[in-house]
Amino acid sequence: MSVEEHRKDIETCFGTSCNFCERNCPVYRILRVKTYTCRGKNRAMLGMIDGHYDATERMADVVYTCTLCGACDVHCSMDNTDGFIELRKELVNKGLARPEYKDAVERIEETGDVYGRNIDTSRLFEDANDGEIPMYLGCQYKGNKNEVLDIIKVLAKMGIKVKIADDESCCGYIAHVLGYDDEAADIVDKFKEAFPHENFLTLCPSCTMFTQEAMALNSVHTVKHVHDLVKSGKVxxxxxxxxxxxxxxxxxxxxxxxxxxxxxxxxxxxxxxxxxxxxxxxxxxxxxxxxxxxxxxxxxxxxxxxxxxxxxxxxxxxxxxxxxxxxxxxxxxxxxxxxxxxxxxxxxxxxxxxxxxxx
Ligand code: SF4
Ligand code: SF4
Structure with a gap:
């Protein structure tokens, strides 16, 4: 998929200009500048595809000022946010992504962690290494020992004994959404090496979605797993x-x-x-x-x-x-x-x- 392949959708947007997408855009509701809406981003994309102008840092600013929350997608018949990620890839290729993003991706490549920490999960969670169900923590939870131990305790009360990996590595979601696809592929390889499981529980929604969609793994968000137990009357x-x-x-x-x-x-x-x-x-x-x-x-x-x-x-x-x-x-x-x-x-x-x- 490329930006060009989104042309039909973008042209539809240009034709309708219905603006339904701006209604719940969290960015637009704060900034009140239409360029930052989904429609504004689509407009920028069309001008670039049609060769009216080259991508610029200003365009990159507009494209990256977006949470990729998908609120615009539910108000529209098109998958706009997929197009935004494609546009981000173009910006990365043209050297227009913000330098902070490059730094973040390099940090992940070096340390396997979005914050650049070297966290040895085997030592942090040494009492949770012998469970039956592998659980992937992700960067957000990995450094939050007490909260993770509390969750492990809650799961144990329900009879769920999890196993934390020895040295888990970032799943690659962040690099992907920032538009660094080549780097994301390497990060995914490291993730799979450190966490060689097909079926596992997750705690972070983004890790869950990415491991399912990009890697076709059977990850299950732990809330879903707990829900199934509660619904069956086992808890x-x-x-x-x-x-x-x-x-x-x-x-x-x-x-x-x-x-x-x-x-x-x-x-x-x-x-x-x-x-x-x-x-x-x-x-x-x-x-x-x-x-x-x-x-x-x-x-x-x-x-x-x-x-x-x-x-x-x-x-x-x-x-x-x-x-x-x-x-x-x-x-x-x-x-x-x-x-x-x-x-x-x-x-x-x-x-x-x-x-x-x-x-
Ligand atoms: S709702 Fe969809 S078609 Fe309408 S302006 Fe927004 S992005 Fe374009
Ligand atoms: S994905 Fe981006 S443009 Fe769409 S509603 Fe969310 S913040 Fe706004």
Whole structure:
């Protein structure tokens, strides 16, 4: 697939110009500049394909100012975000990607970790090396020992004994979405070498999606696995009698359709869900996707605050989610929203609630 192969879709967009895509674009809702909408990006792409102008750094800025959340795709008949990744590849080939992205990809190639840390998972999680089910942590959880140990404890309470790899390596998702495909292929090879499993559990929605789609592996997000156990009656949960709102991580909900599963787990714990204005397939990104955390932290914070305002508007005090990146981003958003709207909404992971609901 190339940018050129998206021509038909882009021309359709040019013809309709319906603008439905801008409605829930988290970037556009902050910046209010139409160039940054999905339609704006498609326009830029068409001009480049038609040879009206060469790609420029300015164009790269527009293309990379996008969380790749897919909210535009659900308002449109086309897969626009696939085209954006193709466009990013072109920009990388032309040397126009932002230098911070190149640095990030080089860090991953050198260390197997998006943050450039050398983490020996065999030592960190030495008590979780003898389970039956392999579990891939991913870069976001790998350095968060206490949270991972808590999740392992919760899973053990349900009879799920996981096995953490000795020295896992980044799955390659970040390099792929930044447009560094050759580098992503090498990173995928290293991932497979360190983690030679076909069937395994995952904790990060993006790792799950990428290992399924790009590598055809049978990865299962652990929330889905837990849901199946809860639904079959094999796991009994206590009634927590709580009111929360649930934030759908883009890759888990919109991309993989795991929308009802976390909600059914929450309901099985006696948790009442008060939906935000945007939820399910029409959920709104926390702001951290698409590599924006690397180059646009302030815009990411604004998007996280925007999402937390929706949580505040539900009237509940707790937001629950099932993605480590959303969790940390929304935590910041919660602090910022508290300052502005004088109301605190606590951000919790679904694992914390499960811990409370299990003996
Ligand atoms: S909804 Fe689709 S066709 Fe309409 S303007 Fe947006 S990208 Fe173009
Ligand atoms: S993927 Fe998300 S951030 Fe990017 S243009 Fe579409 S709606 Fe906006």
């Amino acid at each position: 009994k949960l206590k009634n927590l009698d709580m009111d929360v709102t649930y934030h759908d991580p883009c890759d888990l909900g919109r991309r993989m359709g795991i929308i009802e599963e976390p909600r059914e787990i929450l309901r099985a714990m006696g948790v009442r869900i008060h939906e935000m204005e945007n939820h399910g397939y029409f959920s709104m990104c926390c702001g951290a996707g698409g590599g924006m955390l690397i180059t646009d932290p302030e815009l990411v914070e604004d998007m996280a605050k925007q999402r937390m305002k929706q949580a505040i508007d539900t009237g509940v005090d707790i937001l629950v989610t099932a993605c480590p990146t959303c969790e940390s981003t929304l935590l910041t958003g919660s602090m910022l929203a508290r300052k502005e709207y004088k109301k605190r909404v606590k951000v919790m992971s679904i694992w914390e609630l499960l811990d409370e609901a299990l003996d």
